[in-house]
Amino acid sequence: MKIEKMAVIGAGVMGSAIAAQAANAGVPVLLLDIVPEGATDRNMVARNALKKLLETDPPPLMHRKNLTRITPGNIEDDLEKLAEVDWIVEAVIEKLDVKHKLYRSLENVRKPGSIVSSNTSTLPLAELTRNMPESFRRDFLITHFFNPPRYMRLLEVVHGPETRPDALAALVDFGDRRLGKSIVHCKDTPGFIANRIGIFWLQLGLLEALRLGLTVEEADTVISRPFGIPKTGIFGLLDLVGLDLVPHIVPSMDRALPPNDPFHAIAQVPERVTRMIEEGCTGRKGKGGFYRLNRAGGERIKEALDLQTGEYQVSTKPELASIAAMKTGGLAGLLQFQDKTAEYARSVIAQTLAYAAEVAPDIADDLESVDRAMRLGYNWQYGPFELIDRIGAENLVRLLESLGKPVPPLLRHEGPFYQVVDDRLHGLAFTDTAGSKPSLRAVNRPPGVLLLADIKRRSKPLAKNPSASLWDVGDGVVCLEFQSKMNTFDPLVLKLIHKAIDIVRNDYRALVIYNEAENFSAGANLGILLFGINIALWPEVENMVKQGQEAFKALKYAPFPVVGAPSGMALGGGCEILLHCDAVQAHAELYMGLVEAGVGVIPGWGGCKEMLLRAFADKNSPQGPMAPVARVFETVSVATVSKSAQEAKDLLFLRRDDDITMNRDRLLFDAKEKALALSENYTPPEPPVFYLPGPSGRAALDMAVGQYLRLGKATAYDAVVAGALADVLTGGETDILKPLSEEDLLALERRNFMDLVKRKETIARMEHMLETGKPLRN
Template sequence: MNKIKKVGVIGAGTMGAGIAGQVANAGIEVWLLDLPSDSDNVNSLAERGLQRLKDPDMPGIMSKEAEQLINLGNTRDHFDELKNCDWIAEAVVERLDIKQALYRQLNESCKDSTIITSNTSTIPISLLTEGMPKSFCERFAITHFFNPVRFMRLLELVRGEQTRQDVMDTLDVFCETMLGKGVVPCLDTPGFLANRVGVFAIQCALHKAFKYNLSPIEADAFFGRPLGLPKTGVFGLYDLIGIDLMADVAKSLENILPENDAFHKFASPIEFVSNMIANGQTGNKNEQGFYKQAGDEKKVIDFLSGDYVDHERLKTPLLEKAEKVGVTAIISDESKYGLFIWEVLSETLCYAASLVPEVTEDLAQIDDAMKLGYNWVKGPFELIDEIGIDYLVNRLKKSGKDVPDFLLSSLNNKFYNTTNSVLSVLSPSGKLSPIVRPKGVLRFSEARQTLVPINVNESASWFEYEGAAIVEFHSKANALDSQSLDMISEAVTYSEKKGLRGVIVHNDFQHFSCGVSLWSVRECFEKNDFDGLDAFLTYFQNTMLQMRDSKLPVIAAPVGMSIGGGFEVVLHADHVVSHANSVMGLVESFVGVVPAGGGCKEMLYRWTEKLNDTQKGAWKSFMNIGLGRKANSPQEADALAMRRADDVFQMNRDRILNIALSKLDDTKKASQRSPLALSGAEHFKEMLEWLEVNNKKGMLTPHDVTVGTEIGRIMSGGDCPAGTVFSEQEILDAERSSFITLAQTQETQARIVSMLDNGVTLRN
């Protein structure tokens, strides 16, 4: 198996630049080439690709160090740089003649061992390599990445008839371990797996929404989180991808799929959508699509008038029931919402089942493709198991619908089964085969199916696994409440009593935790129960100290967002094993409160240690917490004092739990915090002056000043003399006091209500 030390990427568009960026993130030198420009800057196309990677809203590169590994050039002046590349990824325009001409040039100039791949999803390998010598075909494959490359986990790996096994093995291992991808082998069939099912589901949902006269808000409320799909739903996803681009994708699939494929039922354009494209209403890139952001207000298009109207979240008991019961609550409902979801879901699940065994004999590959490529919590066959194969088939028969043979042959069974603590999947022949992952890969979503929780409530669970306690959050957005804390506290206490190896806080969902439940906070201020709120915050702080002061090691293994209270859990762990794309930060100021689970305290200590100066540490903490700064990579987290020197990260999120387990026996306990001599009244005054100056400049709102004042008070000690010594507990008390003070203001309450009801950050 070859080792990849140098990579070339040809084509600096969205996908090519993204591939180059992720290669650089892995610490590998890469050349990014595009056509020479007629402008003064001959490499302008490649440079534009690099600038796209530096977009602060969706950064494709993790650090300055990674950026320095990207060499820019053009295919006229720098083609020779590809000679010594171990892998060259082609991501040029989807035209067969252009690709074939490029392959001929690469075949003549590159070393014989160079692996060459295409990012195409529409052109078969047989056509791509037509007329090429056998030696070229043997080292050629398709590596189909998903956009944005850094953040989307799926890589569809497709071999040709002549591709050597060692080439496939090299790509598989490199992309899985170095680039952090979940590699799904695919046959060279139209659309492969993820887009074949994913675009079908999106198009079906679009057509059915218009059939039932649903607004974007209504459709997205149900075709989203209640099904375990991204919250964008269908219309929000169209906006995110680009309405015009989605239309092109649908047209492309329509052209390459067989005439009898069920996709053709939903491929035709919808007149209203076509008119939107003609009007330039193509989604987020043009700041208007099905949704439109107007200042602090979010608008949504009215299908009757074509105008944008106020956006209000859909409130219906069915959504609340679905959160507790699951998808079965929706599809059994006879309202238009229930019928909409039943039709979309049954069509999509049948379509996925129809691909077995012709497109793949491993249905777990289809589930993986949808989970990794489209961020579904459960794949199609996992959803069928949740609904019940018998229920699905019988209801389809009653309505006169065709049922795929694979579903009929699977009646009275389940697709996924656990026997002898092994998770197995059903094959088309009716046999159960264990799911085998690469060495070092451990998905807790799969491991937990072989376990019985020691305890569970609505917000969290904990399990005993390989001699450790695993705590998993599973509330909405994994928001923390008293029940989440109960599970942490109980797991720590039990582990100490039973002599377990330690505790790991981890989950396999999209996000680790998006903070303390604002619903709980809202309930307290609407009931005027600030004593209850203070009691919850005290419990939160004490649980964090219990984690840190436990005799056993506690490791946090976060993926996705660890923000607000979720990040305070991470801050109090003895060791952190994070995913490379974990987003960390204390963002409470945006909803008008301060971190009060030990976040202010911990950042003050960390910045003081980093700078060896309490006053400088107080200022840094004041600024970063006040502005709600987040780290989008481990390197950014290091610069913001959010990680300890021995904390580690992993490119592949499926590997972090296994690493955390391996580190339990060597993890050292974090020490208790010594008292700090705070900077005092004069420094607090400087902070207040800074707030007033930036308020006058229009950079801060009046309530930003109020919140910032409380953050400054915590960090400096407020009106006390400089050098006044504060214990750790006194700083925690100050956090809690400021939180309660702010929660009683009308402005903070308005911010929280705005976030919960409309998903909008209110600037008041």
């Protein structure tokens, strides 16, 4: 079967956001909710939910136009419309009687064979389908989305013993390819996988911090980055999800779990949390939580709650000796250190990993599913079993014994949980864990999933240096991977670009630029650039600009296709390299832009000329000598960044015919296929000729900037940077009849870039960005 139209019943925060993600995927969605008593607009609940989608930050919609794919309605007037949809998602209140009543109504109107699923996070499938007809049970599943559905890649799926295999297969394929989700199959147990372990971890971390008398900053510092856990740690995450959920989740899990589950020992709501909820301190959605922003006096001062007194004080990041011990001893150094923060880390991490090992065989089919659920559901860098391998199972056993805690049978084995066998990643099977030689099973990837991590396990790079590597990804395609800090560009990256061109030209068919870091590239290495500026090495600074221009131009005119495959941030030089590619296969979550104005310069690696080419070629925007120039100026002068790949097309950072991949795991495969298709009878592009308006056009742009200055929307130095950008985009001292070459535009970029980097205001902007990660408006 094929899913072409969806319905979501329940227009609350989750239901409307699930509908938004379906709309992002290009799928028509019917969004239904109740009719409020006495309402003149019977679709008011669903319609108000759509309005909130446009107001929510971060936005659930990848493009505002996607809202038109969602049709609001109500469950009294519009149930018969469900006969037209292929998948119905129920996202109503977590009460069995309410759900059962709705399901009986659905059974009377839905299309035969259509899929029905619940977004429940607490109720078992067996209870949801109790007393329902066989026809319903065969089409029913649980699809547990994580909030917010657009950004959280995990989709937990639970099917019942009677669920049709073809219904399960259709939903999994749709969730994977169209919605961009990583599907994790779960057994029908309380909390499924991610929340079963995640709630234990949060609850234990909260209680242990109170027991040991830690500050929230100490707890979050020691339990986060050292273990590959987001910097929110325990208390920051509790603030994010909302403390008011704790009195509901903890007793619910306590009731649902089997009698011997270790969660029962920690299933109490601390008095401190109860008082906070009573006072409205429920986290980010309330008056604050364990952290808050004090806006008194017009300032924004971050404060943290003193767990002992209940008073707020200015939050400061603690310097912990236990963290310092990692510099020489790694994780072992931290876990062996003797102070209360290390004791906290030992207790929380050891017991959480032991809990994962204890319950894993009951909640999942394999350990890789457990690890993937925690990586994607809680943004852990390593899943529990990957983290055990980093610590060492034998070390974890000793830790548990020192704490007087039982050791799960799964930990009583020899060797790591993951091993590479015959160049393939294998994971320990849950079965036969009591034996001396437990079996290993290959970690299989779905068709169409190609991970660079797997390639790196079974091969060596074609070439590499500390900042970049080249990998053979098969079928005559080479992958260029950045691996510097934040994947920034330095002379080593630029050097390997030329090496890549030589290698591919001689022995391969195409080049893909891709990496599996959180972000594609943050652009030029500001530290290196600022070093040269501070000691006035102006020839070297200009040479670095020229090297970038030459490297990107060489990619553009290489005798083979070059395909960019970005995900996350592609800023500054990271955007410019993509502008020079023959095509881009973008992940849907692409935040792309030329942000150089924020550090007091202009794009200097060909970004200006490439944006001009796109603006003049774009048939969907006004043409003439000035309109395309003004469009690029408006985008680049204010350092505009796309909020999605769809939006990047509107901004011309992507071409109209560049493709978008919803599932991050499929990006390299899709980019490789695109590169191979382009390699058939490939010819490089012809060098362009520009006709630009010159000083008259520059004067028009200066007038626009002057208006912003008068309105207070720009600073005096913003105007200086904008003037340099205007000089490049209008062609300098030229006129509309004089042809300009690519080299002419690159020379203008270099000249204006070098003029700006010698100014103290630009240096201040660069230093501020390096120190704070935020732009300075001087």
